[in-house]
Amino acid sequence: xxxxxxxxxxxxxxxxxxxxxxxxxxxxxxxxxxxxxxxxxxxxxxxxxxxxxxxxxxxxxxxxxxxxxxxxxxxxxxxxxxxxxxxxxxxxxxxxxxxxxxxxxxxxxxxxxxxxxxxxxxxxxxxxxxxxxxxxxxxxxxxxxxxxxxxxxxxxxxxxxxxxxxxxxxxxxxxxxxxxxxxxxxxxxxxxxxxxxxxxxxxxxxxxxxxxxxxxxxxxxxxxxxxxxxxxxxxxxxxxxxxxxxxxxxxxxxxxxxxxxxxxxxxxxxxxxxxxxxxxxxxxxxxxxxxxxxxxxxxxxxxxxx
Numbered sequence: 001x002x003x004x005x006x007x008x009x010x011x012x013x014x015x016x017x018x019x020x021x022x023x024x025x026x027x028x029x030x031x032x033x034x035x036x037x038x039x040x041x042x043x044x045x046x047x048x049x050x051x052x053x054x055x056x057x058x059x060x061x062x063x064x065x066x067x068x069x070x071x072x073x074x075x076x077x078x079x080x081x082x083x084x085x086x087x088x089x090x091x092x093x094x095x096x097x098x099x100x101x102x103x104x105x106x107x108x109x110x111x112x113x114x115x116x117x118x119x120x121x122x123x124x125x126x127x128x129x130x131x132x133x134x135x136x137x138x139x140x141x142x143x144x145x146x147x148x149x150x151x152x153x154x155x156x157x158x159x160x161x162x163x164x165x166x167x168x169x170x171x172x173x174x175x176x177x178x179x180x181x182x183x184x185x186x187x188x189x190x191x192x193x194x195x196x197x198x199x200x201x202x203x204x205x206x207x208x209x210x211x212x213x214x215x216x217x218x219x220x221x222x223x224x225x226x227x228x229x230x231x232x233x234x235x236x237x238x239x240x241x242x243x244x245x246x247x248x249x250x251x252x253x254x255x256x257x258x259x260x261x262x263x264x265x266x267x268x269x270x271x272x273x274x275x276x277x278x279x280x281x282x283x284x285x286x287x288x289x290x291x292x293x294x295x296x297x298x299x300x301x302x303x304x305x306x
């Protein structure tokens with residue numbers, strides 16, 4: 001019985017010494033998941049985590065990640081942290097198989113204070129469908145300089161070849177304002193008009209497609225339909241890098257503006273260096289004290305075998 005106790009005591013003493021000497025493992029309290037998508041800086045599902053410019057932006061509902069801005073809610077298909085982009089989808093976006101009219105689509109526009117953080121990528125084309133002759137798209141432009149044009153090899157001329165148009169029908173006329181009717185489809189880059197708002201643009205519907213490869217896609221049936229958004233972290237990124245390098249998580253204060261470094265049990269306005277040192281010291285002290293106590297018991301049992 002005594003020998004079994006000695007073996008057990010030896011095992012736990014060795015284990016405690018190992019744990020006491022090991023580095024403290026920091027768990028990021030802000031990293032989370034929604035379905036199969038990782039939510040990490042600058043995004044977050046929790047208030048106080050992430051970058052303040054990205055607050056109240058993402059919501060997880062039944063393992064579906066949603067992106068909410070002033071123009072509406074979109075499903076997030078992917079967050080690419082390496083290229084700093086999101087891929088969004090919304091149900092009223094027309095594709096090669098379906099044309100949706102009735103001014104139902106969200107389009108894409110953000111609150112003015114968010115505009116420095118989010119913009120559709122340069123290779124994302126918006127194809128506006130059924131816009132009226134009075135649309136702002138066609139006002140203030142000389143006759144031969146409409147904003148309609150191909151973007152990254154994608155445009156309305158190709159889009160008219162989709163099977164969905166055979167159901168809806170279209171008038172491929174009005175390539176110039178002087179023709180009397182506006183074009184049935186007008187392809188634009190986001191930068192040309194800064195906001196896609198179907199009501200303000202007086203358009204019946206829209207499609208959006210993006211290119212992920214430098215190679216030209218064979219046709220509109222192979223385009224990637226959705227909205228590809230580039231995000232940009234404004235402000236001092238050095239703060240967050242220093243915070244994460246010392247085991248902290250990047251967040252912000254209750255004012256929704258001031259950046260904070262969230263350490264284990266402490267919020268810092270710089271980084272977790274001092275907290276990490278103190279925590280490591282306490283962990284070592286407690287672990288080594290317990291290990292010492294167990295070793296003392298081991299020595300006592302060895303000297304009293306009966």
